[in-house]
Amino acid sequence: MNRTAANSQLIQKMNRLEVLNYIRKNPNVSRPVVAHATGLSTSSMTNITAYLLGKGLIEESGTEEAHRVGRKGTLLRFCAQSYGLVCIFLGVGTINISYTDLEGRIISSIRADADTLKSSKVVELVRESVNSLLTKHGRSKVLGIGIAISGLILENGRFVLSSSLRWKEFDLKALLETETGLPVFIENVSLLKAVWYFNSSNQKKDNMLLVDLENGIGATQYYHGAINRAMLGEIGHTTVEKDGTQCFCGNKGCLEAMCSEQSVLRIYESYGGGKDSDLQTVSERYLSGDEAAKHAISECAGYLGIGLANLVNLCKPASIIIHTGDFTSLPSLIDLAVEEMRHRAYPALVQDLEIKTLSISEENTISGAALNLCDRLFDITYPGNIVE
Numbered sequence: 001m002n003r004t005a006a007n008s009q010l011i012q013k014m015n016r017l018e019v020l021n022y023i024r025k026n027p028n029v030s031r032p033v034v035a036h037a038t039g040l041s042t043s044s045m046t047n048i049t050a051y052l053l054g055k056g057l058i059e060e061s062g063t064e065e066a067h068r069v070g071r072k073g074t075l076l077r078f079c080a081q082s083y084g085l086v087c088i089f090l091g092v093g094t095i096n097i098s099y100t101d102l103e104g105r106i107i108s109s110i111r112a113d114a115d116t117l118k119s120s121k122v123v124e125l126v127r128e129s130v131n132s133l134l135t136k137h138g139r140s141k142v143l144g145i146g147i148a149i150s151g152l153i154l155e156n157g158r159f160v161l162s163s164s165l166r167w168k169e170f171d172l173k174a175l176l177e178t179e180t181g182l183p184v185f186i187e188n189v190s191l192l193k194a195v196w197y198f199n200s201s202n203q204k205k206d207n208m209l210l211v212d213l214e215n216g217i218g219a220t221q222y223y224h225g226a227i228n229r230a231m232l233g234e235i236g237h238t239t240v241e242k243d244g245t246q247c248f249c250g251n252k253g254c255l256e257a258m259c260s261e262q263s264v265l266r267i268y269e270s271y272g273g274g275k276d277s278d279l280q281t282v283s284e285r286y287l288s289g290d291e292a293a294k295h296a297i298s299e300c301a302g303y304l305g306i307g308l309a310n311l312v313n314l315c316k317p318a319s320i321i322i323h324t325g326d327f328t329s330l331p332s333l334i335d336l337a338v339e340e341m342r343h344r345a346y347p348a349l350v351q352d353l354e355i356k357t358l359s360i361s362e363e364n365t366i367s368g369a370a371l372n373l374c375d376r377l378f379d380i381t382y383p384g385n386i387v388e
Helices: 003-025 031-038 042-054 119-137 172-180 189-200 261-270 279-287 291-315 331-344 362-377
Strands: 058-063 074-078 084-090 094-100 106-113 142-149 152-154 159-162 167-170 184-188 207-212 218-223 319-323 354-358
Touching (some): 003 031, 003 042, 003 074, 031 042, 042 058, 084 119, 084 362, 094 119, 106 119, 106 362, 119 172, 142 172, 152 184, 172 184, 184 362, 189 218, 189 362, 207 291, 261 291, 279 291, 279 331, 291 319, 331 354
Parallel strands (some): 084 142, 207 319, 319 354
Antiparallel strands (some): 084 094, 094 106, 207 218
């Protein structure tokens, strides 16, 4: 193929993806509106929408309600049900492998308790479950596999370091791509929670942070309308105590080693609290004035407040969304951490800073994995031929 033909095909693919993604993000929109937004000609728009209709990626959804003279335009929307995705949530003690549509709606799921499974058994369970869903829903309908995992993702998803699964530089991506023949995208679970939240929220600001307190501590930045993927967000592995508790990563004094469920219970016991307690018990005793509970919660909250203050001073967010995660039963710890953050960060940066707490479910995270997977598959940098 000569260079001119190759360039022509690339431009065609770029235009088709631009139209598709505009319709994905703006449902029930007419061709003239899409043409105006993308700068494409009427004839190009006619050809592109005909191609996308033929692929089953968009569909007509009625006519516009226009208060003008002339023929009303036909509305278009993304057709999320034509194809499917397999999305996997690898949590602590639980695995969820789901088949979703292209907008993250869960059609069917396979769940398993992984508390007693070794890493090799987890991988085998994932392989079997993925193949089961592909057989059930039809392999030809599935466009790709998205995986949410708590850990550090290196080299475009090829190497995973996960304290929860005790994996170090494990190439799950290559294994599943070889097994299924489908593209596999692995992302940090905190980022995928942020993808879900920022796609579902109608109260977005130009610079926001989502802090995830589940299975470690991670942060994701939403900046000027998009996730900032240049920010790794491993705040849990920033040092807050020089000679602190040993972390799985090999360092000492990492934030997530100093502020965790285990840390709260360890400190609580060291100050005379009962053994075999849980966070709910510590929370109740804190509210009743128990000194051991006060020490445990205030110490861990102090470290979390330091981490949050560091984030504020680095990123200057207008809003911080905190997924309470492991500390859902300890609202006092979150409150004290925010108070510590406001004390330590630059005063001008916290004066109007909005703090919001919420709980993000496993199903929300699966939806985030699906939305992220579609963003990757329908990006011009993806080498596949879903859109040619």
